[in-house]
Amino acid sequence: MGFANEIGRISKHLAVDGARIMDVVCRDEKLNISRYYMKPGNPFGGSCLPKDVSALSSFARMEGVSLPVLDSVLSSNQSHLDALLKLITSKGSRKVGILGLAFKSDTDDLRGSPMVAVAETLLGRGYQLSVYDPQLNLSRLMGANEAEMQRRMPHLAQLLRATAAEVVAQSEVVIAAQKCAPLEELATAVTADHWVIDVNGWRELDTLSWKYEGSCW
Incomplete structure (x- = not known):
């Protein structure tokens, strides 16, 4: 309402x-x-929605129309991202893997992706990071999408892994941002010492032998 x-x-x-x-x-x-x-979970992102919210709020201010709900949307989303980062760092490991880097599945669009913000922050804090996203082919990135990656994560190629199982094997905390691999593949690398943080509502992850925690449940 x-x-x-x-x-x-x-x-x-x-x-x-x-x-x-x-x-x-x-x-x-x-x-x-x-x-x-x-559905609670991932902070929202992408190249359109955050920009459109900012534009609408800015226009309303210029027109002298008060829209307090819209004015708080982006700060609320940032708070959600901050909470996710706090959850990740609370696990006490500096080896983190990300399953799904784009802002949503079935796209290679990294613009405004909350997982890029997560990766950027963790790298800045000295974490060891590995990433799997089946849609990403760096040689095919172009335009603003490529420019943003060159600016924010110029060494992304060094972080990408060929399979989700490889990410799990190299990590102690796994952030599941997309349903991007079969459970059977993940099961080959999961151990009881792993943490998985589910931000996508991928509840089947709880059937594997790692320690499971949902971002909002």
């Missing part, structure tokens, strides 16, 4: 029917009125 009300206020200011705007939003029955966006 808070989101709908704020969209309604900025729409009214622009002489647009806010109820009609939200009706259009909710016609996407596959996503917008399903549980897809109601």
Whole structure:
């Protein structure tokens, strides 16, 4: 309701029917009125949503329209990312693996990815990091996607591993950000000394022999 009300206020200011705007939003029955966006876990990211939230909040301020919910969205998302980093570092190991680096599965788009922010922070603190993402082929990155990686993680090629099992074998804490490997493959490398932090809702990970913890459950 808070989101709908704020969209309604900025729409009214622009002489647009806010109820009609939200009706259009909710016609996407596959996503917008399903549980897809109601699942806790990964901080949101990507090249569009954070930018669009910032742009809308900035426009509303210029127009003198107060949108406190939207104004707090990005800081709330940053707090969620900070909580995830705190959970990772609380495990007491400096060998960390990441399964899924892009901001969502089935894409190689690394722009605004929360896992890139996690990797960047851990590397800056001297952690040993390994990464698996089946969609990533660095030779195919281009444009803004490639430029962001050159700026933020120029040594990404040295962190990438060919398989998820290799990441697990080289890590003591594994961050599961995507369902990007068969459980059977992971099971070949998992030990009772491993921690896995699930930020994707991949509950089947709890059936393996490592120590499992969900980011929000």
